[in-house]
Amino acid sequence: EPEVTQTPSHQVTQMGQEVILRCVPISNHLYFYWYRQILGQKVEFLVSFYNNEISEKSEIFDDQFSVERPDGSNFTLKIRSTKLEDSAMYFCASSEAEIRYSTHYGYTFGSGTRLTVV
Amino acid sequence: AQTVTQSQPEMSVQEAETVTLSCTYDTSENNYYLFWYKQPPSRQMILVIRQEAYKQQNATENRFSVNFQKAAKSFSLKISDSQLGDTAMYFCAFMKWTGNQFYFGTGTSLTVIP
Numbered sequence: 001e002p003e004v005t006q007t008p009s010h011q012v013t014q015m016g017q018e019v020i021l022r023c024v025p026i027s028n029h030l031y032f033y034w035y036r037q038i039l040g041q042k043v044e045f046l047v048s049f050y051n052n053e054i055s056e057k058s059e060i061f062d063d064q065f066s067v068e069r070p071d072g073s074n075f076t077l078k079i080r081s082t083k084l085e086d087s088a089m090y091f092c093a094s095s096e097a098e099i100r101y102s103t104h105y106g107y108t109f110g111s112g113t114r115l116t117v118v
Numbered sequence: 119a120q121t122v123t124q125s126q127p128e129m130s131v132q133e134a135e136t137v138t139l140s141c142t143y144d145t146s147e148n149n150y151y152l153f154w155y156k157q158p159p160s161r162q163m164i165l166v167i168r169q170e171a172y173k174q175q176n177a178t179e180n181r182f183s184v185n186f187q188k189a190a191k192s193f194s195l196k197i198s199d200s201q202l203g204d205t206a207m208y209f210c211a212f213m214k215w216t217g218n219q220f221y222f223g224t225g226t227s228l229t230v231i232p
Contacts, residue, residue: 031218038173042122043163043209043222056219091163095218107220109163 002026004110006092012116013082021077021113023092032075033093033107034067036060043091049075082117089114120145120212124223131200132231138185139195139226141210147171149215152186152193157225158206166208169193176181200230 005024013019025032047057049067065085066078075089075094081084088107121144131137132155143152154166169177176184181198199206210223 033218035220041222042224045219045221048218056217058219089161093163107165111160111162 002108003068003110004092004094006110006113008088008113009111010114010116012026012118015084015117016081019079019082019115021079021090021115023075023077023110024073025075025092025094026096026108027073029094029096029108031055031095031097032069033095034077035091035093035109036088036089036093046077054109055085079115082115086116087115087117119145120214121175121230122210122212122221122223124210124226126191126226128227128229130229133196133200133202135200136196136198137200137228139197139208139210139228140209141193141195141223143193143210143221145191145212145214146212151213151215152184152222153211153213153220154177154182154184154193154195155211155222156206157209158203163209167195195212197228202229202230202232205230 007022032049037043037044045058047061048055064080068076089112091112092110095107150171152169155163156166157163167177167179167182169184176186177179183196185194206228207225209225211220213220
């Protein structure tokens, strides 16, 4: 079963530092996503990415955040200057197509990166 | 705006018994998708079942079935013959027909007791 791989599984960073979270989506997938889950809260959408550009983003995804697909296999989320409230589990996901055109039932999620800002 | 509500933060069930997890949602959309995702301790979110709103027939996947009541905006998940491996957090989620963004509920933590 193909998987979405996220590294590292846990990252601790100092407040104000830049952090890059890495994801390797499933190889034939074309749509990529980031979600986050603050401890005890619901999973929230951050951004979707298709054809090398952002297709949709939420209010959470402000100028501190950016995404990139630097080499055709990795999909990264960068937080420029981390704040304490950025501490959360970050999930990457991918899908082969928009859900309404997809032969697969939904996204494939990774196992997440737990980001702790101290 | 779309909202998804799961009113049961925690539930437990005896192994081999049946359990129903509740989910309600609010939307002004007429067509959309509803999903149940499972998040075991390994943290990876795994699709359990999906329902298209235009379909009247309730979706089923082996031991998992839904009760979709469109007028009531209710989408409950029934797990039959519960197994220890069903222990996980279960998230109900909504997606617009033309969208790619999930709106998740807060989750229900299910424990299957041997």
